[in-house]
Amino acid sequence: MLRGEEAVTGAESYYGRPVLKPPVWKVPDVPLYLYLGGVAGASSTMAVLAEATGRARLARAGRLAAAAGATASVGALVHDLGRPARFLNMLRVLKPTSPLSVGSWILAPFSALSGAAAASELTGVLPGAGRAAATAAGLIAPAMTTYTAVLLADTAVPGWHEAYRELPFVFAGSAVSSAGACGMLAAPEESGPARRMAIAGAVLELAAARRMHRRAGLVGEVYRQGRAGAVLRTARTLTCIGLGAAALSGRSGLARTAAGLCLNAAAAATRYGIFEAGRASARDPRYTVLPQRAS
Template sequence: MRSYYGRPVLKEPVWKVPDVPAYLYLGGMAGASSTMALLAGLTGRERLARAGRLAAAVGATTSVAALMHDLHRPMRFLNMLRVFKPTSPLSVGSWILAPFSGLAGAAAAGDVTGLLPGPSRAAGVVAGAIAPAMTTYTAVLLADTAVPGWHEGYRELPFVFAGSALTSAGAVGMVGAPAEARPARRMAVAGAVLELAASRRMESRMGLAAEAYRTGRAGGVLRAARVATAAGAALALSRRRPAGLTAGALLTLGAIATRYGVFEAGRVTARDPRFVVEPQRERVSEPGTSGRGEVH
């Protein structure tokens, strides 16, 4: 299908690889790791808590760096903080990412240096409270666009990203604190189940746009992600350290591949006008609809 004058119906997102896929993965991993650190600290698992705090700080800081690199100018990110606009996912996301990064960094700095233990623990608690929003706001950011491959999955995409974030944090715990990794293993398995179930549900519901998730480069990457995630979750059930390390590696690869696959599938649907025009035609031709106002 060709669009009017052979031009795309939608302008393809200008976000680049690897900056934005890295931003998507690192932000989710950081958020879930911060939650893991908070819960581990409350239950006396200090090694696991420290691994989570360090991962949250590194992930959040690197996520900000990847975003700034994609924007070309650091000031563009700072300009997003000039106004808080509740109706804009980009504005809300910026106001989640900025304080979370600072708080996670302060909590990790207190761990490493031993200075100001009280304030650093408080920073870790507040970061852990913000963390659930950190794990899912990027899914809302994507789904709020007009790109069919992202927008049509708006109901399930936050659950896909939340599950992927949990597996990422579980991997951090299994590798960084193997002696206290039991809660991390459970987190990884729960995240894998959530991610795989939500992905399946999303693809079954999103209509034509699901084709981009099953074919081409994006389809291949997402199939590999599902295999790595399922295999990592199965190995996470074992208490043996080598199995935990292998599970951590597989889950990390699966999470990275999931974020890249979703990102690439969206770009495919933006480039091909068929993914925009055909669903609109179907909505217009549905009984009880008047052709006017149905095509957005």
């Protein structure tokens, strides 16, 4: 048996085992699920606002991006679960105290509504019903954009739990910037509002991530070290490049393309980096034991 000090400061705990069992979620399934769900939710909001202000092309782009993102997000989740029946089983009961249960009940209707809106958009069939579905999806969209952050923060994984205050803002900013970037790419003639979305989202993401790293204390090390640290540094660089390109994109198609690609790559990298940071924190007992002793 290891002595107490060795158990806390070493790479392993008593009996050579970590205090927590690291998450068994797969890569790239879960990082893609986190990224695509965020893009889908923010794109749905963009579509509703574009429709309300008479920007038909931007509304179309938002509806299609929301449907594609939600469908692919469900696909990534089901692939991680192994069998579609496991996802359906999560819908048998709604447990308001369970973020996983609530998240399933957010994802399922949002995917159905956004899919119906996109189908109507592409076929021209039942346009009124399609607009109603898009509006209903837009009402769920804010929860769709951020519920995955709550789902991660509600676990015992130190890297995620210690960031519970800031993580929803990081995810929201990342989602808004990537959705705005999609709008810039898909509807260049009406890209003004999408460009402002991309800029606002990128600024929110950078500010929230900076605050998260500062407040995380000892556990914040996992966001600066190893693979997670390298990925998150790359994500910040891409976000800054995309932010600058978006600011210049009003006069340059090349800048608009660069902003769209960089901000979406940054959003995906941010999700993956946060996912890896959480797994790293679960493997090292210091991040579980020392914050509890200090509290």
